[in-house]
Amino acid sequence: MRYLLFSILFSLSLTATAQVEGDWFAILDAMGTKLPMKLELKNADGNWQGAMLDPTVAGRRMEMNAITFDGQKLHFEVEVLGITFDGVQNGKQVKGVFNQANVDFPLTFTRHRPDGFPISEGPITIQQRQQEPTSFPYQREAVSFSGGADGVTLAGELTMPQKGKPKAMIVLVSGSGPQDRNAYLGSQINHSPFLVLSDFLTRRGYAVLRYDERGVAESTGDFASATTDDLSKDAWAAVRYLRTRKELKNVSVGVAGHSEGGMIAPVVAAADGELDFLLLLAAPAVSIDSLMLEQRRQVALSMGMPEMVIKRDEPALRAAYAWIKDNTQLNQEEYVEGLYGVFEEQLDNLPEALRKSIVDPRAFNAQYVKPLSSPWMRYFIAFNPQEYLRELKVPLLAINGMKDTQVPALMNLNAISEAMAFSGNPDATVVPLMELNHLFQPADTGAPTEYGTIETTFDESALEVIGSWLDERFK
Structure with a gap:
């Protein structure tokens, strides 16, 4: 799941008086993966405020909690990510230990950007991946619509075939952690799985809606306080938005969810009652x-x-x-x-x-x-995914890579198969994909630290399984 990936691979630190106030920079070496981080520290009348930012992803800002600084020792926490940092300031450095998921990493913050630190804020591309589209022979429309709660407006992109009605409409729902419409994973991983998947499906004749999660990029709302239930309501709002499009009237609509998004998809199906199909991509299915x-x-x-x-x-x-x-x-x-x-x-x-x-x-x-x-x-x-999976009777495709270490394939695909047998779903297809990881990349170990070293964003064999399954049902 993206949460664990985001949790293990994302990090930061600091606290303050005048000498510690301001911006600090570091690159964390997390078992071979280099992760840039920026800290912003402010002292307002003796009350410290701080945030940590991932400079490679627009809008990824997490407020710090429990900041203390005694003139030398700095401590801060980021509760939403389970992060703590304890360090000692020595001039233009704060050297200490960064802890997350019960794993310690040595980390040094400096006033200057270290070598390899992104100069500009926001999304960057170190090198364009081979599967990222460079031409778009279809319609692309920036859209916005009301989310699943007051004050939440979701922004995204709707892509459709150049001419005629699409075969079906698909809402893409991303995994854990704050993600934009492309499910961009930051410059150190440098992959945009939903951009590749959307391009593949739209070229094949489908309409695809992908959106920034609440509080991310161009969408409003607060991601840090959102639960899976809140995100499910946002995904359902995306489905309802597609049904308001007059030119798409009577076109079948389904949801494709990756990781936590695959857990959300059956929740949307239960709430909606009229979805035409589901695509579960590395979806949790056990408790x-x-x-x-x-x-x-x-x-x-x-x-x-x-x-x-x-x-x-x-x-x-x-x-x-x-x-x-x-x-x-x-x-x-x-x-x-x-x-x-x-x-x-x-x-x-x-x-x-x-x-x-x-x-x-x-x-x-x-x-x-x-x-x-x-x-x-x-x-x-x-949450228990089985409560929703056992109620599904809509056409369903579930796929998972056999080298997935985040949502292990055998235990979860077997659980989906058992749920489909329980529900009596007449059209359920479960496909294990050999040698692929959680992101559907060809992998050696399946470790999250491997994702950025692999050139492929979304393996062609996985894309073809999805495309063929859809084509069999929507002409």
Whole structure:
């Protein structure tokens, strides 16, 4: 899922008095993947405010929490991403440790942009990927429409064949983390999967609507406070918008969702009741707590982390996920305190050497509690895709790469097959794709750190499976 990718590969830091106030720059080396970051720190009457930015993606700005600076030591947190940073300022440097997903990385911020840091803000292309379109033999229209909540306006692009009605209309729904209409993954990965998929489908005769998620790029709203339910309502709003287009009247409409978007698609189908088809691309289909444990294990192994390190806190995470699912009704304060209590009880399950090294149990447990406390994560962990998959009777295609470490193929494709058998869906096709990863790239290990090293954005074999399946149903 994109959340984990975004979570593991995105980072930042800082806090302040006059000497720490202002902009700071760094490039994080996350197991071989280089990630540029920018910090903005302000001190307003003794109250610190800060944000971290990804300079490669327009609109990707995350506010920092709990900023402290004692004149030398800097600490800040970004709760929505489960990030903490602790460092020491020495002149024009802040050197410290960046922690996310319980993994530490050394990180140094400087006042100047280090070599390799993007000079300009906003989307950049290091090098155009071979599959990105350079010509557009079809109609392209910038569109905007009301989202799934007051104050949310979604902006995007509708592409259609040059002449005549399209065979069908398709709404593209992206995965976890703030994504624009192209599902652009930042300059270090430098791929735009939805731009490639949209181009392929439109050339094949389909109308495709892709949009910036709420609070991203040209869309309004607040992404940081949005849950999967909120994003589902936005996707349904996109479907309803297509139905307002007079020139598209009576044209079949479906939803294609990738990763979390593939989890959202069945929710939209249930709310709408009239969708004509679904395309589930690397879609979660098992309970999310089970998925997250397996995802965590497979991603970490693919990135070279020792299995003993991966397993040492799995009992605590399993207990926390179960508790979260049983306590969805709690207010935020009760939820956070309850979660601290769960991890406190689980300390005895940690290896003895690690347990003895813990000086402040609450500070130690904060590395788990804070990433699990955002509105999105609270809702996400309690979600069960089977509740929606087992109700589906519309034509459905589900595909997944067998080297996907984020949404492992076998466990999730099997779960989709079982759900389709339960619902009695007469037109469900499930296709495993050998040697492809979570982004449908030809891969070696399937690790997220590999994505940017692969030239292919969306493997032709996966595109052809999608195109052929649609063509069989829409002439």
